[in-house]
Amino acid sequence: MAGKKGFILCVCQGTCPSFKNMDTMEVLNALRREKVVDFVALHPQLCADDGDRYLKILLDNKDIDKLYIAACDPLMQQKMFRDAFEAVGFGKAKHVPLDIRNKTTAEAIAAIKKTISENP
Numbered sequence: 001m002a003g004k005k006g007f008i009l010c011v012c013q014g015t016c017p018s019f020k021n022m023d024t025m026e027v028l029n030a031l032r033r034e035k036v037v038d039f040v041a042l043h044p045q046l047c048a049d050d051g052d053r054y055l056k057i058l059l060d061n062k063d064i065d066k067l068y069i070a071a072c073d074p075l076m077q078q079k080m081f082r083d084a085f086e087a088v089g090f091g092k093a094k095h096v097p098l099d100i101r102n103k104t105t106a107e108a109i110a111a112i113k114k115t116i117s118e119n120p
């Protein structure tokens, strides 16, 4: 049976100006409505210690084949989340990072859907 595809939105605690033009709940709702992935989630600060713990708990169930993370710079994401992925044996190729800073709601939704369709 194929594993699950999940999506996490991370927006620097909701205070970063880079995300001020985006309605985070509407981004998540658009993905839910269209069933683009199996689950969606919002985390305030994935790169903090509790973000690490969150990723380990989430990915330890071994049933997730792909995790799309819409947040900041993709290279930074790969570095920041590497330890959590390695701790639970989550292959880095299963992480699809996406930069959604400085986008409107519509732009963010379009970019996320495009990335997911290009990385099934």
Ligand code: SF4
Pocket: 010, 011, 012, 013, 044, 045, 046, 047, 048, 071, 072, 073, 080
């Ligand atoms: S992972 Fe990126 S978007 Fe999320 S809180 Fe850290 S710096 Fe901000």
